Amino acid sequence: MxxxxxxxxxxxxxxxxxxxxxxxxxxxxxxxxxxxxxxxxxxxxxxxxxxxxxxxxxxxxxxxxxxSRPVVRVAVGPDGRVEVVLRYPHRVVRKQFAAGALPMPALVAGEDDEGSPYFRARLSLPDGSVADLAEGHDRDRCLAACTRFLQVAGGRAD
The missing domain is CATH 1.10.287 (Helix Hairpins)
Known part of the structure; x- marks a missing residue:
């Protein structure tokens, strides 16, 4: 895709x-x-x-x-389909959604184990699970992932 x-x-x-x-x-x-x-x-x-x-x-x-930690791959196709692949060491979970069925990704701020700011570009999925598009100490990179997802998924904001 x-x-x-x-x-x-x-x-x-x-x-x-x-x-x-x-x-x-x-x-x-x-x-x-x-x-x-x-x-x-x-x-x-x-x-x-x-x-x-x-x-x-x-x-x-x-x-x-x-x-319990997956490698996350989210592919947004030109047809508006979003494929989410959560790859664990022992299994792979694949999910597909229409871009319009997904809410706007959120920038989630927290702290790492040393107290430094840590950010996630989190996409909530309709089944109640989440997929982190990006994560790390760089707030701008995570915010850019949220913005880019909105652009390619149709700009829908809930």
């Missing part, structure tokens, strides 16, 4: 996926070394096992977070 259409791509989730793979990979290696060699000399085995358990619990939470 990209022939003469406009595509919005938000690939921010790829970082979370990659970080999670690296974290769990290193944790598997550290766990294998611990099982092979035992705890380091002079360290109580209970403390080492407790530390490994905490790291594995953290890895489970990180995995859950990463699996």
């Amino acid at each position: 990209t022939r003469d259409g406009t595509v919005f791509a938000n690939r921010m989730a790829v970082f979370a996926w990659g970080f999670t793979c690296v974290w769990i990979g290193m944790l598997v290696i550290f766990t294998a070394v611990l099982l092979r060699d035992g705890p380091p000399d002079g360290q109580p085995p209970q403390i080492v096992l407790l530390a490994m358990a905490v790291f594995w619990i953290g890895a489970a939470g990180l995995l859950g977070f990463a699996l």
Whole structure:
């Protein structure tokens, strides 16, 4: 659906996926070394096992977070159709809507985990889900994504 259409791509989730793979990979290696060699000399085995358990619990939470973050692709065709593809590591969700059925995208302001401003160009979908057209610390880039979506989707504003 990209022939003469406009595509919005938000690939921010790829970082979370990659970080999670690296974290769990290193944790598997550290766990294998611990099982092979035992705890380091002079360290109580209970403390080492407790530390490994905490790291594995953290890895489970990180995995859950990463699996819930999709790579978003929104394609607006010249015929007024909007295709939304939410690509997760374990599944792909495809949705199609008429451009007129979608509300105006909103600029959502928030903070990142360090307290810095963080913005999302958020498109609310009729089924209650959302698709972030763009996100990051650059407010102007996210606002431009909202504006560009309005231009290519017919300029409808609710």
